[in-house]
Amino acid sequence: MSGSTFGSIFTLTTFGESHGPGLGGVVDGCPAGIALDEALIQRELDRRKPGQGVASTARKESDRVEILSGVFEGRSTGTPIGFLVRNEDQRSRDYSKIMDVYRPGHADLTYDAKYGVRDYRGGGRSSGRETVSRVAGGAVAGAFLASVGIEVTAYTLELGGIRAQVNDPWGAQDRPFFAPQDEIVAEWEQRVAAVKSEGDTLGGIVEVIARGVPAGLGEPVFDKLDARLASALMSVGAVKAVEIGSGLDAARSLGSVNNDPILADGFASNNAGGILGGLSSGQEIVVRAAVKPIPSIAKEQTTRTAQGGETAIRIGGRHDIAAIPRINPVLKAMAMLTLADMLLLQRRMGRS
Amino acid sequence: MSGSTFGSIFTLTTFGESHGPGLGGVVDGCPAGIALDEALIQRELDRRKPGQGVASTARKESDRVEILSGVFEGRSTGTPIGFLVRNEDQRSRDYSKIMDVYRPGHADLTYDAKYGVRDYRGGGRSSGRETVSRVAGGAVAGAFLASVGIEVTAYTLELGGIRAQVNDPWGAQDRPFFAPQDEIVAEWEQRVAAVKSEGDTLGGIVEVIARGVPAGLGEPVFDKLDARLASALMSVGAVKAVEIGSGLDAARSLGSVNNDPILADGFASNNAGGILGGLSSGQEIVVRAAVKPIPSIAKEQTTRTAQGGETAIRIGGRHDIAAIPRINPVLKAMAMLTLADMLLLQRRMGRS
Amino acid sequence: MSGSTFGSIFTLTTFGESHGPGLGGVVDGCPAGIALDEALIQRELDRRKPGQGVASTARKESDRVEILSGVFEGRSTGTPIGFLVRNEDQRSRDYSKIMDVYRPGHADLTYDAKYGVRDYRGGGRSSGRETVSRVAGGAVAGAFLASVGIEVTAYTLELGGIRAQVNDPWGAQDRPFFAPQDEIVAEWEQRVAAVKSEGDTLGGIVEVIARGVPAGLGEPVFDKLDARLASALMSVGAVKAVEIGSGLDAARSLGSVNNDPILADGFASNNAGGILGGLSSGQEIVVRAAVKPIPSIAKEQTTRTAQGGETAIRIGGRHDIAAIPRINPVLKAMAMLTLADMLLLQRRMGRS
Amino acid sequence: MSGSTFGSIFTLTTFGESHGPGLGGVVDGCPAGIALDEALIQRELDRRKPGQGVASTARKESDRVEILSGVFEGRSTGTPIGFLVRNEDQRSRDYSKIMDVYRPGHADLTYDAKYGVRDYRGGGRSSGRETVSRVAGGAVAGAFLASVGIEVTAYTLELGGIRAQVNDPWGAQDRPFFAPQDEIVAEWEQRVAAVKSEGDTLGGIVEVIARGVPAGLGEPVFDKLDARLASALMSVGAVKAVEIGSGLDAARSLGSVNNDPILADGFASNNAGGILGGLSSGQEIVVRAAVKPIPSIAKEQTTRTAQGGETAIRIGGRHDIAAIPRINPVLKAMAMLTLADMLLLQRRMGRS
Structure with a gap:
């Protein structure tokens, strides 16, 4: 209710700031018997680490996760899974x-x-570092989803206005920028380098897809699967738009074009993004997030002080040039957490 | 948890199907002392009625609301507000x-x-008729917001690919199509007529704005104001994308362009859509919903039967040609419900 | 969150005051396919009506329930079940x-x-009349429980300090005072008549038991089955204590006496009341509620006015002499709602 | 929803088992600016440690708490407060x-x-050790309550059937057994020693009171303050009954006796336990929990194995002879968490 818990049955509660002792969370509601260990979570955390592409900061964070509860002899016990990632790179700085x-x-x-109190050492709870807990929690959700045959991937569809072709979405996890094709990588590297040299930053679009999702997931009316996914992705800092399937294009389409014909052996297209009436249709779930440029730029900007006066600011340092690609595993995590929750909700409402 | 309750403190729980005895809901958490009566709710319901423009169905629904509890001598008592709208137009039809x-x-x-059971008389709970309850509940939220100086409006930004100029957003409630300018109305009427004559349907974009929202609304991390708004709007059938502020355009912008400079007397622009780090900034809240074309088209389509065979279908009858404009008061209602809830959440967390 | 919704998955949201147009509610989360009609709900409502014993008021309320949604062709559809009971007996009175x-x-x-506003025509939301919605919602829960072989009954264990023998708990529903034995009825009638003639009121104890509950229901740590049941029963006005199994006696017992030995064919006793570590054990669930005397007495009492002055009050009229027996179907309903919710929660967490 | 989160706005989410790396939790919703540090939490944890009286185990646990987030320069920041207590005393044992x-x-x-998986090294999540997280979270709630003038204490009212006189409830925190009078301590020590020598265990009753609670806390209908307190205390292992005010005695009283007259300067008595219609009345809140004898006894008992056979068991070792007095700070913590939550809920609903 105060915003640090995600989900209703498969829940993730997170805590931690960029400059405190550490970040962590509690996953509650994960069924018993799911294969799970620190290595599985660490693999996802490593994907979110700096240095995954030239767009990233040089900040060094080893981000080692420790599981504190809920796992016994390599399997979940059904009790809450607590985890902790200590902050390491807290060099003393001049914050004045x-x-x-x-x-x-x-x-x-x-x-x-809102609070009248501000941890001036960093973004505090609004820092992108908060997403460490999301990725760790999402990895647990992913382990559960894998146990029932659901897979999720996230890839960069567009960076700095340059759109990729989605040739190999499932291989994107191992490619720079989490790109869905090989050829685009060099183009994006050039674009990033150019903008960086100007002291500016870039935005882009990330697409998340899920396969193996059974039909019927989602709860009418307010907890539709697309409503939940929209909230999940929009809750990640820097996201300014969320699209399902044909998304914004649907607004400019005709009914006869946008409808997906249903043939005897399945749908003829997927403008719906795998969701009809807020429930999964059995098709691939397709959702996109528009990511704004990182606001910390090296160029001079006009702003205001807490006391009310105008001032100029230039933000240098170790900052990323784009939230992409580091935001990809975060968005994937949010989609996995959403699907895990909706799957458990469905288990007790469906016909079986 | 099963999807029929919206919000956490200021909540709306709805019930009802298109072909049952009626639709209604319960608003819980509305503070005591708010001026409220049936006329206030009826005014919003009338805005969602058919015949608000040529895009609408000819179906006649008087949609009279009855308040069943929670209001005494013209004011809310703090207890739940139950309301009911009876279905009237249930002519017996041949559903075979x-x-x-x-x-x-x-x-x-x-x-x-999902359910293995289907009320074949209509869309049941997935019918657009379900939104009657949203609009009624939203009207109660609007009364509460008005009491603290917050106003919300929704207007059609784009219909069938034809974009309006936003000359008079606050006057849109009294204009055909809820248009934000006079001149666009004739253009949209022509477009609608042309598409209708082809047996096809149209989509569009609705923009919702709110003024008077104090800074600090929203709960980090997962219940950010933008995440909540995205979920609220996406939960309305036919919505396929939600944008905040610069939205999708932010993905193709530069940090130096997308950032809103903060001057001594306020922000210099509003690409953020009035939300920073998931909290309201005191600027106008700006959010958009992309609405897909209504899927019920008079053209022949290929589809599947419950038994698995392919068949052709042509859907005639009293259907709207576009969810716009009737979806506008629904989207406005969802934004008002969200803001009312976030305002009450903020009341107990902020510094005051 | 504002108190009018009970449960987490199988939820009941209620509305209505004693002197408004009516009372009602919404059951959300009831699985599809459950046999359900108005007669089934009416039967439980009739059990809570006045005139079920000499302890009751002479007030006439026909309390006819109308199902507004969620049921089609005699079965639940999985969508929310709205219902309404109109208030009928609202004679105009002098409330001055x-x-x-x-x-x-x-x-x-x-x-x-709390509210600074008061519906002075009656108890408003704090009136016992509010329980109409609980009983109707509980009947829906009971239909679901019956479909999986769970039965619940409630009977008067003690009235005015006179304790019954529990000879026939499952026949109590058809006996005056919901008595668990025939012989006690005359004794209770005498006690009630004597206290009534003095202008005073009586309290008592109600026991609720459930059979057929599978082992494993309940969620550690905070949503233990006994914690949920305690909250459910204590939420009913007039209840001042809740006991599970040996209850208060456990505090004065020894471990060697209070422990229930586990034999090959089952437990040797049931001091635990069917709950161990907050989870059902497969034994009968046994819970008791202590009910205070009705505070509306014909004797003169000292009290205070809203303006702060002392005054004397004597409350005559059509009031019950004891909340028992009319509270019995209410407590049964609350237990059924709790079990339905915990059963659905368990469905998605258990090993199957 | 899966049981590890308590509260709705001021929430505590806990994790950890008796034999894992540690226990901890996340407090979300604590307002910003509350004075808070590790020493304040540690003081409460020390009260729950073994060795607080002869009834306790000899097990050594230093139980040092570490705050991981949400506190900056000695005050809460409004963001979630994560904390961790590492398990230390995990000697390798023979669990066969x-x-x-x-x-x-x-x-x-x-x-x-329920789970089909069992951490056989100890009670796991059902172990009394789980309450470490409750006490730590409760200490944060207590800091918030203190900032608004609310104080809570818990004392042993009865142990092994021997009842104390409540001479000094507010001094009980510093007395053996958390006794509310000096004289009873020796009596209880003798009773405990006698039962211990027989290899048996004892139960008792703990009373929790709160002063300074403003009138109007609690949410009708289902989230009454007494319903919430009942759930809170009953969720603690070993509690088998909860009473409010006159509690069970109310069932055997008359209306004219049990009603609390309201005089110009306040109530003449407090049979209501400070709660009327589920809302606080401004009087002292009085609630009691009946605690069963600890089930781990040194005497031989009959039981069943997982395979289904009967066997005899005798549980020796470092076990407490009674949950009292160590359960006292736990019950106090639960009451404080409940009051903090209800206070925040009230802040946004009341007339102010």
């Missing part, structure tokens, strides 16, 4: 320059308005 | 043609997969 | 005597403190 | 004797029925 300044595009102003 | 056929783009197939 | 007086033992003072 | 045996009065059988 930024502690009173509201960085444009950041949450400094709004957190101050 | 559609009772075994999965209409493309509809939820027939997915509901059957 | 009580509208400013806080009746002792009633919620007048506390509702005024 | 108990790993297949269902201990009477324990949750071994029911956990096995």
Whole structure:
């Protein structure tokens, strides 16, 4: 209710700030008997680490996860799975320059308005570092989904306005930028380098797909699968739009074009993105997130101090040039958490 | 948890199908002392009625609301507000043609997969008629928001690919198509007529804005204001994408362009759509929903029966040609319900 | 969250006051395919009606239930089940005597403190009449439980300090006072008549038992089955204590006496009340509620007005002399709602 | 929803087993600006440690708490407060004797029925050790309550059938057995010693009171303050009954006796336990929990193995002879968590 718990039955509760002792969370509701260990979670955390492409910061974080409960002899016990990732890279810095300044595009102003207290050492709870807990929790969800034959992947569809062809979506996890084709990587590297040299930053689009999802997942009316997915992805900082299937294009289409004919052996197309009336149709689930450029830019910007005066700010340092590709495993994690939750909800409502 | 309750503190629980005795709901958590009566709710319901423009069905529904509890001497008492709208237009029809056929783009197939039972007289719970309860509940939320100086409006930004200029957003409630300018109305009427004559249907984009929202609304991390709004709008049937502020365009922008500079007297632009780090910034909240074309088309389509065979279907009758404009008051209602809930959540967490 | 919704998956949301148009509710999460009609709900409502014994008021309420949604051709469809019971007996009365007086033992003072608004025509939401919605919702839960072989009964164990022998718990539903033996009825009638003639009121103890509950229901740590049952029963007005199994006696027992030995063919005793570690054990669930005397007495009492002055009050009229027996179907309903919810929760967490 | 989260706005989510790496939790929803540090939490944890009286085990646990997030410069920041207590005393033991045996009065059988997996090294999630997280979370709630003038204490009212006089309830925190009078301590020590020498165990009654609670806390209908408190206390292992105010005695009282007259300067008595109609009345909140004898006894008992055969068991070792007094800080913690949550709920619903 205060925003740190995701889901209703398969839940993830997270805690932690960028400059505190550590980040972690509690997964509650994971069924017993799921194969699970620290290596499985670590693999996902490593995908979110800096240095996964030239768009990333040079900040070193080893981000080792420790499972604190809920796993016994390599399997989940059905009890809550607590985990912890200690913060390591907390060099003492001089915060005097930024502690009173509201960085444009950041949450400094709004957190101050809400809490009247601000951890000026970093974004605190609004920092992208918070997503460590999402990725770890999502890995647990992924283990559960794998046990019932559901797979999820996330890949970069567009970066800096350059769109990829989706030739190999399931191989994207092992490619730079989590690209869905080989050829695009060099183009994106050039684009990133050019923008970086200008002190600016880039946005893009990430597509998340899931296969093996049975028909009937989702709860009418307010907890439709697409509503839940939209909330899940939009809850990730930097996401400004979420599309399902044909998405925004559907608004400019005709009914006769946008409808997916149903043939005896399945759907003839997938403009619905695998969701009809808020319930999964058995097709591949397709959802996209539009990611804004990182607001920390090296160019000078006008902004306001906590005291109300105007000032100029230039944010240097170890910052990423784009949330992509590091946001990909985060968005994948959110989709996995959503599907795990909806699957458990369905188990007790469906006809069987 | 089973999808018929929206919100966490200011909640709306709905019930009802298109062909049953009626639709209704329960608003719980509305503070005591809010001015409220049936006329206020009726006004919003009337906005969602057929005949608000040429895009609408000729079906006649008087949709009279009755308040059943929670209001005494013209004010809310703090106890749950029950309401009921009886279905009137239930002419007996011959359902034999559609009772075994999965209409493309509809939820027939997915509901059957989920429940194994299907109310073949209409869309049942997946019918657009379900939104009667949303609009009534939203009107109560609107009364509460008005009492604290928050106003919400929704207007059609685009219909059939033809985009309006937003000259008069706050006057849109009284214009055909809920249009934000006068001139566009004739253009849209022509477009609708042309598509209708071809037996086809149209989509469009609705923009919802809110003014007077104080800074600090929203709960990090998972219950960000934008995440909640995305879920609220996406939960409405026919919505395939949700954008906040610059939305999809942010993905193709640069940080230096997309950031909103903060001047001494306020923000210089509003690409953020009034939300930073998931919390309201005090600016106008701006959110858009992409609405797909109505799937019930008069053209012949290929589909499947419940028994598995292929068949052709042509859906005639009293159907709308576009969910717009009737979806506008629904989307406005969802935004109002979201803001009312987040406002009450904030009341107990903020610094005051 | 604002108190009008019970349960997490199988939920009941209620509305309505004693002197408004009616009372009702929404059951969400009931699986599809459960046999259900108005007669089934009416039967339980009739059990809660006045005139079920000499302890009851003479007030006439026909309390006819109407199902508004969620049932098609005699079976639940999986969508929310809305229902409505109209208030009929609203004779216009002179409220001037009580509208400013806080009746002792009633919620007048506390509702005024909370809401600052008071429906002075009756207890409003704190009236016992609110339980109409609980009983109707509980009947739906009972239909679901019956479909999986679970039965629940409630009987009066003690009235005015006179304890019954539990000779026939499952026949109690058809006996005056919902008595678990024939002989006690005359004794209780005498006790009630004597107290009534003195203008005073009585309390008692109700026992609720459930058979057919499979082992493993309940969620550690905070949603233990006994914690949920305690909350369910204590949420009924007039209940001041809840016991599980040996209950209060356990506090004065020894471990060697209170433990239930486990033999090859089952438990040797049931001091645990069918719950171990918060999970059902497969034994009969046994829970008791202590019910206070009805606070509306014909004797003169000292109390305070809303303005702060002391005054004397004597409450005459059509009031019951004891909440028993009319509270029995209410407590049974709450137990059934709890078990239905825990059963659905278990379905998706257990090993199967 | 899966039982490891308590509360709705001020929430505590816990994790951890008796024999895993550690226990911990996340407090979400604590307002910003509350004075808070590890010492404050540690003080409560120390009260629950073994050796607080002769009834306790000799097991050594230092139980040092580490705050992982949500506190900055000695005050809460409004973000989730994560904490961790590492398990230290995990000597390797021979579990072969108990790993297949269902201990009477324990949750071994029911956990096995639910999960089909059992951490045979100890009670796992059903172990009393789980309450470490409750006490730590409760301490945070207590800090918040103290900031608004609410104080809570818990004391032993009865042990082994010997009842104390409540001479000094607020001094009980510093007395052996958390006794509310000095004289009773020696009597209880003798009773405990006698029962221990017989290899048996004892139960008792703990009373929890709160002062400074404003009128109006609680949510009608299902989230009454007494319903929430009942659930909170009953969720603690070993509790078999919960009473509010006059509790069970109310069932044997008359209306004229049990009603609390309201005088101009306050209530004349407190049979209601400070709660009317489910809302706080401004009086002291009074609630009691009946605690069963610890089921681990040194005497021989008959029980069943997982394979179905009968066997005899005798449980020796480092076990407590009574859950009292170590359960006292746990019950106090649960009451504090409940009050903190209800207070935040009230903040946004009341008239102010």
